[in-house]
Amino acid sequence: MAAHSAKIPHKVGPHHLSQQSLLKDGSTSDGWVESLTSLTESVQATRLLDEEAAAQAADSRSHGHGVPAATVADGNAFEASAQAAIDALRDEVTIHSEQLLCIGESHGWGPSNLTDDQLAALLSRIRQEMDKNKAEVTVLRQVPAQQSAKKSSGGAMADILVRKRSSDCPRLEVRVAVIGNVDSGKSTLVGVLTRGLLDDGRGLARSKVFKHGHESATGRTSSIGQHNLCLDAKGGVLNDSLFRTHSCADYIARSSKVVTLVDLAGHERYFKTTAYGLTGHLPDYACLIIGANAGIVGMCKEHLGVALALKVPVFFVVTKVDICPGHVLQHSLATLSSILRKPGIKKKPYMVRSKEDVLTCARHIHTDSLAPVFLTSSVTGDGLELVKLFFNLLPQRHKWADRVDEAVEFIIDETFQVAGVGVVVAGTVKRGTLVQGSTLLLGPHAGDASFKLTGIKSIAYKRLPVAKVVAGQTAALALKKVKRSSLRKGMVLVDSSLHPKASWEFDADIAILTHSTTIAPKYQAVIHCEIVRQAARVVAMDRERLRSGDRACVRFRFLQRPEYLAIGSRFVFREGRTKGIGVVMGV
The missing domain is CATH 2.40.30.10 (Translation factors)
Incomplete structure (x- = not known):
């Protein structure tokens, strides 16, 4: 111009x-x-x-559905449909490492209108085939034909989770930004989920996840904290009372999927830090924490608005239901419902009360109109099992598998100086496969906006030393011949073939x-x-x-x-x- x-x-x-x-x-x-x-x-x-709503809805309808269902007319049709579905599932699990399937429904995966014996035989075949593919099969829910007939479903059905084992693939990572008003219980919920304990009502759980002394003194988060919920191939939570952020490498090594909970500040003073977490950490989803006794107040609205503006799918966790009077809780839920239904947002609140509700929400979380709502208490533990199951089933929002073979692009959101290691940068792999020993362009430098070559000495994934990381994963990289003073948040590491400017x-x-x-x-x-x-x-x-x-x-x-x-x-x-x-x- x-x-x-x-x-x-x-x-x-x-x-x-x-x-x-x-x-x-x-x-x-x-x-x-x-x-x-x-x-x-x-x-x-x-x-x-x-x-983007139409594209997201179309993508969610196709997610996790292998091949179209075929009604079973005879044994040959059943065999042909089952084999085709299993072949498609093998390819999907090889590429994406995880699939959530509904077997037996007319719009589900594989053949439909199944008898109990046919469903059992099909599940046995899936286990055998997936075991050869180094993946675990977990039955989340199974409905007999007789019970299904009462609901007009047409036959036996089952919901299953197929996930690759930890040693056989790069670990799946789903990032969830935890947002909400100050004192709504964000850090407490993160502490309860990742430390395998309940809160005592006096700040025990949140004290386990604070990074700074002044946060413990005031009880308020002021920085961006990343905490890991480690899940095995069968969907079990590996975190226990011995889990610590600085020594989590053993848990990461045994996990097949990691849910990164990005704990963000709720106070108005730290809004720019929270906005940076919602943009720079590329969250797949946003978990909005609402204190049942306080309702939709203060920065709760601001955080929700930013997440919606960025097109980040939001689900809601209402905390402190154990100390909230019934009429106050109902008023808070009514206020939330009225906000979500307005024209600029157009979302439908979906109250999650059972495992079946969790499966429905996990399968359709990509749709632009769904807003799951959980009722929990970090002191009594009410509703926490449903929240854990939901985190376990959450799919990656972006199609990272399609970007693994592209040229490397790594965005930097933190810089460190580590004794004995040197300069370390942390961030997210946006595309490509980053390998130890590779040479990339680092920039833009503040002085002349240039990109300069640097080497990758070592890679750590959640404090676990690894040889490579792929698109969709976060990592910490030790760089060669780089001064800490020349680094800043907002820089990138890119492949030279991209000719960055x-x-x-x-x-x-x-x-x-x-x-x-x-x-x-x-x-x-x-x-x-x-x-x-x-x-x-x-x-x-x-x-x-x-x-x-x-x-x-x-x-x-x-x-x-x-x-x-x-x-x-x-x-x-x-x-x-x-x-x-x-x-x-x-x-």
């Missing part, structure tokens, strides 16, 4: 023609949730939120959720895009002015240093009461 005043050709469509205010009464909303709930179908900003400017398709006046060129806001967190200025846009509810194509310019951005990344931006969302269209 020769001059910043030039207008950008915008070919997205006539979505930016709306001049309507978001709120019917003309008032200004301050919160993220209020901004979203006040959206209507006529407001153009709504479309930026809804564009840092960008001062980028084009984005944005939607304004809330703004008190109008937005024009030279407007400044803080951008949160994956690991990038920096102030940027609007240098050009395809309209003269932007108001609440408008959508447009805008060019931003970073104020401090150039950044490495990926086209298609979603981001949020904020400035005072102004809140907006966007997608990177070009750099």
